[in-house]
Amino acid sequence: MLDTTEPTETLLEVNNIEVIYNHVILVLKGVSLSVPKGGITALLGGNGAGKTTTLKAISNLLHSERGEVTKGSISYRNAPVADLNPSALVKKGVIQVMEGRHCFEHLTIEENLMTGAYTRGAGRGEIAKDLEMVYEYFPRLRERRKSQAGYTSGGEQQMCAIGRALMSRPETVLLDEPSMGLAPQLVEEIFGIVKDLNEREGVSFLLAEQNTNVALRFAHYGYILESGRVVMDGPADELRENPDVKEFYLGMSDDGRKSFRDVRSYRRRKRWLS
Amino acid sequence: MFYREAGEFKTTYAKDQQTFPIALDRWGYFITLALAFLAVPFFINDYWANAVVLPFLIYVIAALGLNILTGYCGQVSLGTGGFMAVGAYASYKLMTAFPDLNIVFVILLSGGITALVGMLFGLPSLRIKGFYLAVATLAAQFFLVWLFNKVPWFYNYSASGQISAPERTLFGQAVTGANAVPAISYLFCLVFVVVLAWAARNLTRGANGRKWMAIRDMDIAAEIIGVNPLKTKLTAFGVSSFYIGVSGALLFAVYLGAAEVGEAFGINKSFLVLFMIIIGGLGSIFGSFAGAAFMVLMPVLLKNIMVGQFGFPTDIAAHFEFVIVGGLIVVFLIVEPHGLAMLWRIAKEKLRLWPFPH
Amino acid sequence: MSAGFYFGVEVFLNGLMAGVMYSLVALGFVLIFKASGIFNYAQGVMALFAALTLVGFQSGQIPFAHLINAVFGTELHHFGWKMPTILALIFTLMVMILFAFLVEKFILKHLVNQEPIILFMATIGLAYFMEGFGDLMWGSEIKKLDIGIPQGGNFWLEEKTATLGGDGFYGFYLDNLDIWATVCAIILVASLVVFSQYTKTGRALRAVADDHQAALSVGISLRAIWVIVWSIAGFVALIAGIMWGSKSGVQFSLSLIALKALPVLMLGGFTSIPGAIIGGLIIGVGEKMFEFLIGAPFLGGATENWFAYMLALLFLVFRPQGLFGEKIIERV
Amino acid sequence: MNTQSYVTADGRTIGPAVMEMKNITLRFGGVVAIKDISFDIRQGEIRAIIGPNGAGKSSMLNVMNGFYHPQEGEVMFHGTKRRAMRPHQIAHQGIARTFQNIALFKGMSTLDNIMTGRLTHMKSGLLRQMVWWGASERDEVKNREVVEKIIDFLEIQAIRKTPVGRLPYGLQKRVELARALAAEPKLLLLDEPMAGMNVEEKEDMSRFILDVNDEFGTTIALIEHDMGVVMDIADRVVVMDYGKKIGDGTPEEVRTNQNVIDAYLGVAHD
Amino acid sequence: DLVFPSLSYRTGPYAANGIPFADGYEDYFTLVNARDGGIGGVPARVVKCETGYNTEKGVECYESTKGEGALVYQPLSTGITYQLIPKATADGIPVHSMGYGRTSAANGKVFSNIFNYPANYWNGASLAVNHILDENGGDIKGKKIALLYHNSAYGKEPIRTLEELAKKHGYDLSLLAVDHPGQEQKSQWLQIRREKPDYVLMWGWGVMNQVAIQEAANIRFPMDNFIGVWWSGSEVDVVPAGEGANGYKALAMHAVGDDFPVFDDLRKYVVDAGTAAGAGDQLGTVLYNRGMYAAMLAVEAAKTAQALHGVAEINPAQMRDGMEALEMTEAKMAALGMPGFGPEFTVTCENHGGPGLGAVQQWNATDKTWSLISDYGPSDMEVIGKLIMEDSSAFAAENNISESCN
Numbered sequence A: 001m002l003d004t005t006e007p008t009e010t011l012l013e014v015n016n017i018e019v020i021y022n023h024v025i026l027v028l029k030g031v032s033l034s035v036p037k038g039g040i041t042a043l044l045g046g047n048g049a050g051k052t053t054t055l056k057a058i059s060n061l062l063h064s065e066r067g068e069v070t071k072g073s074i075s076y077r078n079a080p081v082a083d084l085n086p087s088a089l090v091k092k093g094v095i096q097v098m099e100g101r102h103c104f105e106h107l108t109i110e111e112n113l114m115t116g117a118y119t120r121g122a123g124r125g126e127i128a129k130d131l132e133m134v135y136e137y138f139p140r141l142r143e144r145r146k147s148q149a150g151y152t153s154g155g156e157q158q159m160c161a162i163g164r165a166l167m168s169r170p171e172t173v174l175l176d177e178p179s180m181g182l183a184p185q186l187v188e189e190i191f192g193i194v195k196d197l198n199e200r201e202g203v204s205f206l207l208a209e210q211n212t213n214v215a216l217r218f219a220h221y222g223y224i225l226e227s228g229r230v231v232m233d234g235p236a237d238e239l240r241e242n243p244d245v246k247e248f249y250l251g252m253s254d255d256g257r258k259s260f261r262d263v264r265s266y267r268r269r270k271r272w273l274s
Numbered sequence B: 001m002f003y004r005e006a007g008e009f010k011t012t013y014a015k016d017q018q019t020f021p022i023a024l025d026r027w028g029y030f031i032t033l034a035l036a037f038l039a040v041p042f043f044i045n046d047y048w049a050n051a052v053v054l055p056f057l058i059y060v061i062a063a064l065g066l067n068i069l070t071g072y073c074g075q076v077s078l079g080t081g082g083f084m085a086v087g088a089y090a091s092y093k094l095m096t097a098f099p100d101l102n103i104v105f106v107i108l109l110s111g112g113i114t115a116l117v118g119m120l121f122g123l124p125s126l127r128i129k130g131f132y133l134a135v136a137t138l139a140a141q142f143f144l145v146w147l148f149n150k151v152p153w154f155y156n157y158s159a160s161g162q163i164s165a166p167e168r169t170l171f172g173q174a175v176t177g178a179n180a181v182p183a184i185s186y187l188f189c190l191v192f193v194v195v196l197a198w199a200a201r202n203l204t205r206g207a208n209g210r211k212w213m214a215i216r217d218m219d220i221a222a223e224i225i226g227v228n229p230l231k232t233k234l235t236a237f238g239v240s241s242f243y244i245g246v247s248g249a250l251l252f253a254v255y256l257g258a259a260e261v262g263e264a265f266g267i268n269k270s271f272l273v274l275f276m277i278i279i280g281g282l283g284s285i286f287g288s289f290a291g292a293a294f295m296v297l298m299p300v301l302l303k304n305i306m307v308g309q310f311g312f313p314t315d316i317a318a319h320f321e322f323v324i325v326g327g328l329i330v331v332f333l334i335v336e337p338h339g340l341a342m343l344w345r346i347a348k349e350k351l352r353l354w355p356f357p358h
Numbered sequence C: 001m002s003a004g005f006y007f008g009v010e011v012f013l014n015g016l017m018a019g020v021m022y023s024l025v026a027l028g029f030v031l032i033f034k035a036s037g038i039f040n041y042a043q044g045v046m047a048l049f050a051a052l053t054l055v056g057f058q059s060g061q062i063p064f065a066h067l068i069n070a071v072f073g074t075e076l077h078h079f080g081w082k083m084p085t086i087l088a089l090i091f092t093l094m095v096m097i098l099f100a101f102l103v104e105k106f107i108l109k110h111l112v113n114q115e116p117i118i119l120f121m122a123t124i125g126l127a128y129f130m131e132g133f134g135d136l137m138w139g140s141e142i143k144k145l146d147i148g149i150p151q152g153g154n155f156w157l158e159e160k161t162a163t164l165g166g167d168g169f170y171g172f173y174l175d176n177l178d179i180w181a182t183v184c185a186i187i188l189v190a191s192l193v194v195f196s197q198y199t200k201t202g203r204a205l206r207a208v209a210d211d212h213q214a215a216l217s218v219g220i221s222l223r224a225i226w227v228i229v230w231s232i233a234g235f236v237a238l239i240a241g242i243m244w245g246s247k248s249g250v251q252f253s254l255s256l257i258a259l260k261a262l263p264v265l266m267l268g269g270f271t272s273i274p275g276a277i278i279g280g281l282i283i284g285v286g287e288k289m290f291e292f293l294i295g296a297p298f299l300g301g302a303t304e305n306w307f308a309y310m311l312a313l314l315f316l317v318f319r320p321q322g323l324f325g326e327k328i329i330e331r332v
Numbered sequence D: 001m002n003t004q005s006y007v008t009a010d011g012r013t014i015g016p017a018v019m020e021m022k023n024i025t026l027r028f029g030g031v032v033a034i035k036d037i038s039f040d041i042r043q044g045e046i047r048a049i050i051g052p053n054g055a056g057k058s059s060m061l062n063v064m065n066g067f068y069h070p071q072e073g074e075v076m077f078h079g080t081k082r083r084a085m086r087p088h089q090i091a092h093q094g095i096a097r098t099f100q101n102i103a104l105f106k107g108m109s110t111l112d113n114i115m116t117g118r119l120t121h122m123k124s125g126l127l128r129q130m131v132w133w134g135a136s137e138r139d140e141v142k143n144r145e146v147v148e149k150i151i152d153f154l155e156i157q158a159i160r161k162t163p164v165g166r167l168p169y170g171l172q173k174r175v176e177l178a179r180a181l182a183a184e185p186k187l188l189l190l191d192e193p194m195a196g197m198n199v200e201e202k203e204d205m206s207r208f209i210l211d212v213n214d215e216f217g218t219t220i221a222l223i224e225h226d227m228g229v230v231m232d233i234a235d236r237v238v239v240m241d242y243g244k245k246i247g248d249g250t251p252e253e254v255r256t257n258q259n260v261i262d263a264y265l266g267v268a269h270d
Numbered sequence E: 001d002l003v004f005p006s007l008s009y010r011t012g013p014y015a016a017n018g019i020p021f022a023d024g025y026e027d028y029f030t031l032v033n034a035r036d037g038g039i040g041g042v043p044a045r046v047v048k049c050e051t052g053y054n055t056e057k058g059v060e061c062y063e064s065t066k067g068e069g070a071l072v073y074q075p076l077s078t079g080i081t082y083q084l085i086p087k088a089t090a091d092g093i094p095v096h097s098m099g100y101g102r103t104s105a106a107n108g109k110v111f112s113n114i115f116n117y118p119a120n121y122w123n124g125a126s127l128a129v130n131h132i133l134d135e136n137g138g139d140i141k142g143k144k145i146a147l148l149y150h151n152s153a154y155g156k157e158p159i160r161t162l163e164e165l166a167k168k169h170g171y172d173l174s175l176l177a178v179d180h181p182g183q184e185q186k187s188q189w190l191q192i193r194r195e196k197p198d199y200v201l202m203w204g205w206g207v208m209n210q211v212a213i214q215e216a217a218n219i220r221f222p223m224d225n226f227i228g229v230w231w232s233g234s235e236v237d238v239v240p241a242g243e244g245a246n247g248y249k250a251l252a253m254h255a256v257g258d259d260f261p262v263f264d265d266l267r268k269y270v271v272d273a274g275t276a277a278g279a280g281d282q283l284g285t286v287l288y289n290r291g292m293y294a295a296m297l298a299v300e301a302a303k304t305a306q307a308l309h310g311v312a313e314i315n316p317a318q319m320r321d322g323m324e325a326l327e328m329t330e331a332k333m334a335a336l337g338m339p340g341f342g343p344e345f346t347v348t349c350e351n352h353g354g355p356g357l358g359a360v361q362q363w364n365a366t367d368k369t370w371s372l373i374s375d376y377g378p379s380d381m382e383v384i385g386k387l388i389m390e391d392s393s394a395f396a397a398e399n400n401i402s403e404s405c406n
C-alpha cells in the first residue's frame, strides 16, 4: 500500500488546463491535479463538474468531440502528452475506461476483450492467460463470452469495458464512473479489483466517481471538482472527515445517515447552472 | 455588442414560441421579404431569373421537402428525383387534360398526387432503416423514371417522350410557356416558396415536428413515448413528397418548360437536393435556403470566375468545378457538420459574446 | 428438354456471372462500411480512377497533360514509353495506397465520431472531387483497357453444349471475361473473410465500425485501420475497374457502376463479405430472369435497373438488415 | 391478490393492483431473461425492483410497456388481460417510462424533449398545424403550460433551450424524468433514475419521485441499485436474480431475506 | 462581330463524344477568321459554354450567351433543344439541331426558329432500312430487324418510323431497350443471340455504344449486319472493341476522313498557328468533321443572310432568314474546299429539315478508318412527311400556334 507520507514519483501531471467545446462552451476553467505512481486518485464532483472532460483531456479523446485544451499542459512521466494520439498513449500504459460503457456492440464479449490487447505485441498464449485473468475477476463475463455485447445487460457491459482495459496491461487506468449502474455487490467487487490491481501489480488509477462514499474508501487522495474548478483536495481520509464533504457528498448529517424520505426541502445550489 | 438577445423578455408562451424571437432577426426577415416582393421584380432579367433565381426558389421547395423527411424525420431518401418527376408529369397531365384548370391548382394537385406516391414508397420505412432505407428509396427513383419513360400515356404519346409545358396564365399574365415574363414567373415561385416555407416552419415547430424529430433521434424511445412510428413516418413522407412534387411541377412548368424524365429527374437530382440540405443544415428551414443558394450559385459563380475572369478553357474549368465543389463539400462537412445554418448560429453566438469571449 | 429451357439456363448462368461483376464493386463498399461505418459512395469513382491510372501507366500518358498544355501552351501528351502490365499494376496499386493515405489525412481524420450521413455526404464530395481530378489528370476520352484477359464467348463450352437443346439451341454462351471475374471474386472473398474474422486487425476493424471513440480509447489507431481498409478497398476497386473497363473501355461512365452495386449491397447486408457475393448472384440472376421472362416480353424491356432495387427492397422487408448483415441491435 | 386499499404510515392511500404480471417468461434465443415471474403493482405505491446485473429487471420493464413480448404469461392492466399491443398504444393507456441508457432526443432542446411527453395529449391535425394561428397555437400554449409546471417542479428552468446533448448526465436523467411526467401517466416506470448521481443529486431525485407520487398520486415502479434509496422510498420491493424472483415484500422483509442477502446485497445493509 | 455560341460538353458521361464535335465547330470559325478575315468581312466570335449534357446548365448557357448577340444555337443535346424550342422562339433566335432534337421541327410552319437540316432521326431510320433493302435486292419481307435503343427520348425517336416502314416492307421489328448508362447489356445480347435477327439497328449514345459493339463482337454477330445511327458511329465507339468491331456500319450525313482541301487550310491556319480548340489530332474523325460541318452550315447561312438583307452585321432574326434560305450546292462546297462533304440541299419555310439525304459508313478495324460505302441516298419522305405533320400539328394545337409561312 502506498505510503502517503513518503514522496513518490508523479506519473501524471495536469497543469491548469482549460477546455472549450465547440469553440464556445468553456467547461474546464483551470484544473490542476497529479497522479502519483502506484496511487489511487479520485476525482469527485457533481454532474457536469467536468470529470469526464478532464479524463478525456488526458487521454486525448477530446478531439473527436469537438473539444480542445486551450490552456495549460498535461504531462505523463514528465513528457507532454498533448501531441500523442490516443493509441500512442495506450502504448505508454495509459488507458481510459469510458463513461457509459462503450462496448463494441456487434463484437462478442470475448472479441471485445481481445481488442483491449490490440496495442500489445503479445503472443496468443499470453493473451489467453490475460483473458483467463479477466474471467477470473468477472465470472459473469465468461458465461456471456459468446454473445454480442449489444445484447448484454448494463452491468455486464460495464464489466466488459473494465475487463477490456485490463487486457492492455496498463500502468495507469483512467476510470470514468465504474460504479454506475452496478449492483452494490458488484461495486464492492470492482473496487476490490481496483485495489487488488493497485496493490499487487502497482497499477495507478485516476477515477472519476459520483459514488463518493465508496470512492473515498478506496482512494488515497481525492480532488473535488465543481463547475470546472478544483475546489478542494486532500488525502482521502481527511476529505472524509471534512464537514462539507460529509454533508454534500456523503449524505451524512451530524446524526448519521439521513433518510432519503426526510429530505423535505429542495436545495437551491444549482452549481451546474452557474 | 451588435447582436443582442439579452434584454428581451417574453411574457407569454406564444411569444416565446415565435419563429424569430429576437427583434433584430425579425426585422431582417421582414426587410428581406419586402425586398424580395417589391424590389427584385423590377431588377430581374432573363439571365438572373433563369440561371439563378428561379432554380434557387424551386430548389428551396425541394430542399424544404427533403429536409422535412431527412432532416426532421431522419429518413434518408434518394428518391427525390423520382418524386419531382411525379410532380412534373402530374402537372403536365393536368395541364393538358384540363386546359382551364387554374395553374395554382395544377401545381397544388401535382403536389398532392406526389404526396400519395411518396406515402406508398414510404411504407417500407417502418421496417427498413438508415442506409438500407436510403438505398431502398432508389427503387422509387429508378422505377418512377422507368415508368414515365415507358408508358406513353404519361407524355401524351408524343414521338420523343419529351413533355413541354403549354402556356398558362394567372391574372392575365403568362406564368408558364415561352412568353412568361421573368418577373412574373419569379413572383409566382416566390409566393409558393414563402407560403410553403412558412407552413414548413409551423409544421416543424409544433407537435408534428416533435414527433418527426423524436423518430429521427431515437425511434424506439419515441414509440415507447407514444409516437406511432408508421403514421409519423408516413406523414413525413407525405408532406415531404408534397413539397417535392410542387417543386418538380414548378421546375418543369415554370423553369425548364420542357423535360425528359431521365435527364431532368435522374438520380443526380436526388443527390443535388440531398447536398443542399446537408450543406445548408439538416433539420433547419433556414438551412434549406442556404443550401439551395449555395448549390445553385456556386457552379455559376465558379464558372463565371474561371471562364469569365481567368479565361480557362471551358472543359478545364468544368473539371475544376467538380474538384472545387467536391472539395468544398468535404471542407464544409469538416468545418461544421451541421451545415451553414449551424455556422450562422455559431457566428451569432460569437457575435453575442463579442468582444468578451466567455 | 426444349431449347427454351436451355435458353433459360443460359440466362440464369449469365445472371450469375453478371452478379459476380456487381459483387466486385459491392465488396469495396462492404469493406469500408465494415471498418468505419462509412457508406462510401466514392467506390465507383475509385474503380474508375484506378482503371484510368492503370491505362495511363500502361500507355505512358503524361498526367495533367491537358492542364499543363492549357497553362503553358505546350504540346505534351505521352512519355513515349509503354509500361509492362505487371509494372503498371504495381504502380497503380501504389497510387491507390497513396490515395488511402490522403483520404485519411484530409477527410476521415477530421470526421471521427460524426453521424453516418455526414460521412456519407463526405464520400459523395470525394466522389465529385475524384471525378474532376481524374479527368484533369488523365483526360476524359475513352481508353481501351487490355491487360490480356481473354474476352468473348467461351467456344469450348459453346461447342460442348451445342447439341443439348436440339436445333434451336446453339450451346451455352458464357463470356470469358466473366469467368475470370468469377475466379477473382472467389479468391477475393475468401481471403477477405479470413482477414476480417480471424485476424487481430480484422477484429480491430470491426471494433472501429461500432464505436470510434471506444476504439480510440483502447488504443486502436483509427488512422492505421482506415489506411489499411481504404487501401484494400482501392485494390478491390482496381479489380472491379479492370473487369468493367475491359468491357466498355475506361471512361467516365464507369463510376456509375456503383449504382449497380447498391442493390447487391442492400440485399446481402452492408456488413457481410459473403453477403456481397451472394447478394450479387441473387440480384444478377433475379434481374436477368425477370427481364427474360417478364420484362422483355411484356413490359417493353429495360427493367433491370429498377427490378434489382425492387427485389432487394422485397428482401429487406423481411430481413431489414439484408440476408447476411448483422442484426440491427434495437434495445432500450 | 391484493384488492384491499390501505393507508401508509405517511398518509398515502394505496389502492388495488394497477398492473399484475402473471407467470411471465421471456427468452432471447437461448438466454432466459425472465423465468416465470409474478408480482403486482398497486395503485399509488412505489414499487422497487432490485437484483444483480443481468437479472432481467430492465427486461421486465420492457415487458410492462410492451416493448418485449413475453413467450409465456400475461400482463393484467386494471384487472383485465392486456392484448398484444404496440408500445405506442400502451403509452396512450397512461404508462410512461425512463430508460437505463438515456434515451433523450439528442437533436432537440430540453423544452422540446419534454413537450414530446405531451404528444399523447396534443390533438390538432396536420392542416391546422400548417396554419398555426388558432387551434394549433392554443393547443401548443395549453400544453406548454403543463410542461412549464413540470419544468418548475424539477427546477430545470435555466436549461429550457439548451440542446440536451450538451447537458451533463445527471441533468439528462432529470429531463428524461420530466418528459415521462409530462405525459401525466398513471403508471411511471423508472429504470435506474439515479445511476451516476452523487448523494446530493440522489436526494433531489428521491424528493421528486416522492412528490410525484404524493401530489399526482402516480404509481411508480423503479429499478435502482442504491439500496439506501430503495429502502427509504419504496413501499414494496421485488428482488430478481438470474430471471427468477427471489424475494418480494416490504423493504424490511427484503433486507432480512437470506436469499436476497446472498444473491444481491452481499452484506446486510444499513 | 458575329457571335456563335458553342454549347459543348467536354465533361460528364458523354465527354468523349462532345469534345471532338466542339473542337471541329470552334476550329472552323477560327479558320474562317484567319483565312477569310471573317464572314463577309465581319469576324466570327465563338462564345463557349460548358453544358455537361445537363439541361439546366444548358439553360444557364443559353441565358448567359444570348445577351452577347448570339446568332444561332447548336445545343448538341436533344434535351436542351427541347428546352430551347419555346425560349429561342420567343427570343427570335434560331436553333440548329443537326441530326438530333425534335424531328417534327422540320415543319417550319410550326417551328419557325428551329432547323434540323440536313437529316433527322426519322430520315435515319428510313435510311437504315433503305440500306437493308439495297443489300437484299429490295425485298425484306419476313426479315427480322431488331432495334437496340437507348431508353430515352432520343432512343425512342426512330420507333414510330420503323413501325410504319415495317408495315410497308413487311419485316419483323423487335425492340430492345437499354437503360442509361448501358454498361450492362447481357440480357439484350443474349436475346439477340437467341432470336438471331438478320439486322440490328442501334440508337445508342455514350458507353452504350462501346458495350454494344463489344458484346456484338463477343457473340460473333455478323458486324456488317449491325448498323448504328450517326451518333453511334464514331471512332471512340469502335476502338475499344478492337478487331471485333471490323465491318460495323453506321449512318452518315457527311463525309469522313481528312482527304479534303479544307483540312489543309485547317492545319495551316489553325493547328499550326496554335489556335486549335483541341490537340489538333482529331481532324478527320467522324465527330470532328460533324462539328466542322455544322459550323460550315452556320457560316454559309450567315453569308446567305448577309446577302439577303444587305448588311454585314446581321442579327438573329436575319440569321434565321438566312438559314431558311440556305442552299447547299456542290459548287459551293467545292469552293470551300469540301467537295462532296455533305449532300446537296435547300431549306424552305415549309421544310426546315432538308431533304433527309444520308449515306452509310463502315469501320475498318485494321486501318482504323471509317469509309463511306454508299452515296447520299434519299429517305422515304412519303412515310416520314406524314409523321412530321402529325406530330407538329399536335404540338401546334397544344401550344396554340397557327401554322404560317412569312
Ligand SMILES: Nc1ncnc2c1ncn2[C@@H]1O[C@H](COP(=O)(O)OP(=O)(O)OP(=O)(O)O)[C@@H](O)[C@H]1O
Pocket: A021, A022, A025, A027, A045, A046, A047, A048, A049, A050, A051, A052, A053, A054, A065, A099, A210, D166, D167, D168, D169, D170, D196
Ligand atoms: N461534446 C460536448 N459539447 C458541449 N458541451 C459538452 C460536451 N461534453 C460535455 N459538455 C459540457 O461540459 C460540462 C462538463 O461535462 P462532463 O461530462 O465533463 O461532466 P462530468 O463531471 O463528467 O459529469 P457527470 O458526472 O454527469 O458525468 C457539462 O456542462 C457539459 O454540458
Ligand SMILES: Nc1ncnc2c1ncn2[C@@H]1O[C@H](COP(=O)(O)OP(=O)(O)OP(=O)(O)O)[C@@H](O)[C@H]1O
Pocket: A151, A152, A153, A154, A155, A156, A181, A183, C330, C331, D028, D031, D032, D033, D051, D052, D053, D054, D055, D056, D057, D058, D059, D060, D100
Ligand atoms: N434483446 C435482447 N436480446 C438478447 N438478450 C437480451 C436482450 N435484452 C436483454 N437480454 C439479456 O437478458 C438478460 C437480462 O437483461 P436486463 O437488461 O434485463 O438486465 P438488468 O437486470 O436490467 O441488468 P442491469 O442491472 O445490469 O441493467 C441479460 O443477460 C441480457 O444479456
Ligand SMILES: [Mg+2]
Pocket: A051, A052, A053, A099, A176, A177, D169
Ligand atoms: Mg462524466
Ligand SMILES: [Mg+2]
Pocket: A153, A154, D057, D058, D059, D100
Ligand atoms: Mg437494466
